[in-house]
Amino acid sequence: MPYRMNLMLCGGTGCAAQGSFKLKGVIEQELKKNNLQDEIQVVMTGCNGFCAQGPLMAVQPDGIFYQMLTEKEIPYLVEEHFLKGRTVKKLMYTPPLEEKPVPKMSEIPFFNKQRLIVLKNRGLIDPEKIDEYIARDGYKALTKALSKMTPDEVIKEIKDSGLRGRGGGGFPTGRKWESARHANGDIKYIICNADEGDPGAFMDRSVLEADPHSVIEGMIIGAYAISNAGEMPVIGYVYVRNEYPLAIEHLTIALKQAREYGLVGRNILGSGFNFSIKINRGGGAFVAGESSALMSSLEGNVAEPRAKYIHTVEVGAWGMPSCLNNVETWANVPVIIDRGSEWFSKIGTENSKGTKIFSLVGKINNTGLVEVPMGIKLREIIYDIGEGIPGGKKFKGVQTGGPSGGVIPEKLLDLPVDYDELAKVGSIMGSGGMIVMDENTCMVDVAKYFLNFLKEESCGKCVPCREGIERMHEILDNITKGKGKEGDIELLEEISEVVIDTSLCALGATAPNPVLTTIKYFRDEYEAHIIDKRCPAGVCKELIEYSILADKCTGCGACAKQCPQEAISGEKKEPHKIDKDKCIKCGACYEVCNFEAVRIQ
């Protein structure tokens, strides 16, 4: 008997960390108890995207969405909804500041404002079953390319679509493939960059976990295009960071199943074309995401970039032509070949076609993964999909592009998301990290954080990056500790100019972006730190002071109990006092006070 109901349970890393795999067992047990096991199937899917509300489950065919599931609610859920047909309101999603829950996934703003193209299989397939990928038009594009298109036609289609590299550089993909096609070499390489080093970015992880075949299919099509239908051998590599065990597991299973079906390997689909893919696990360095550094690491050497007067498409891994693209770029390829470049180029803006996946994180109500068409306004992403800042706090800025990007302030929120528009304001699209900041985020501290990250990750080969970033970090550190001097801002700007112009690779060349954009849009915060020795956001520990407001304090003593340093004293029902010499500014008193009597300034 076919199943009448499928419970799509999210098995992405976020929900898995909250116990979703264990939940599967519990649900199946309850279904058996109620004799429903032949009617209802539990399916573990990849990341659903609404990560802040996990563990998540979508009940199909009704489209009911449940969130924040725990083991002890399962028996009630199974009895009420699956046996008796009554949906369970208390497990549904309620938008912030509202009272009524929204039962259907298609009506939740987080979901219905997105446009899923790369993530079209999200929440609908089990990534460990190749048949489910095939069922939703999987490998249709590959069939079309191998049997009905020439390599030149494939390249033309990608060029016409306007697809640009989704790893951050935004280089036109079709043009890269064309260069690879015409490059000379005894062997060519197709490489997938799955190193994803940006802090806060998890788009590639999500795609690899949830829909690994979309990447595999893209790579095979790419190999066919650049090898001129097998004129010379092509070998594929997926360079994936070792910190993604679930992605590696799913990719391994997917490759195994694809090999067994003859979709990868020799004589693919009986066409005579050969192409195989190997998985290479990264050594754990951010710089290995840089194309030439990645290839160096692939060869077994240390991940260090080289000057790119000669591009890697001509001389890449092992000195041979190598076509390297990001996970998301590869995942766009089957969709473009299947549905056509004309359809694809209608989505997005003039120069940025298609969609982009963003990992929306930070001070935002709806943390998670969103896929939106290019050209959508930042304001829509943050307020309509993200549903605003938690606690009703004020928006301050959004960092796009990770450590290579810049902070965009409130006045620029109507900016359309587009490679060129973001570059105009000093940021970059990057791989898709979008970190939202509120009034309690210190911009100087943010710049320091990113520089600290890059200082650790710099390979050290070239002086501007190695020394420049270290010095900039030192200056920022001094500023946050109240040791800033007049002229520091100008010095930062001067060093930035040199680092941008003379660094060997993009890690160094883009490192000053967070500093320069925060100086440009939040100069007043820098000046407050340097001149007034004050941190307006209340973050930099050396510059803030905790005190108790006598007129608000009720003398309840809750703060004194929490203080790890026993720095708070006072009589019951009398206003309390904080001893500044003992205070370590941990913030515990601020957290527990119910009367907003603790002041940070």
Next chain:
Amino acid sequence: MPRLKPEDLEKIRERMRGTVTLREGKAKAKIIVHMGTCGISAGARKIMSTLLSLTEEKKTEDIIVTTSGCAGFCSKEPMATVELKGEAPVKYVNLTEEKITKIFNEHILGGKIVKDFALAIGSEQLG
């Protein structure tokens, strides 16, 4: 698993069509069997099992059988609502296994409403 040819990919898509339809929630026809305590005590589960066997027997792939809670008209349970794509929903009442079988064959497969068993066409206004 054998090495596939393009035709084999199509066969897999055919085979999986039912699952895809189920997960997307879009289908040619949808039958909602009303459960709830009243429905179940009146015998709604037998109506459900009959429908599931019928879909299996006729190998239909784009017909969804699902449940909902009490429909509100407790004295007329077991009840089911039939929704054909693009048409208003029809509520059927006082069902038995024979009646639902007739409804399945004539309305769902044949497209003709079984007026004798129907209560109403359309649904209540919400809000």
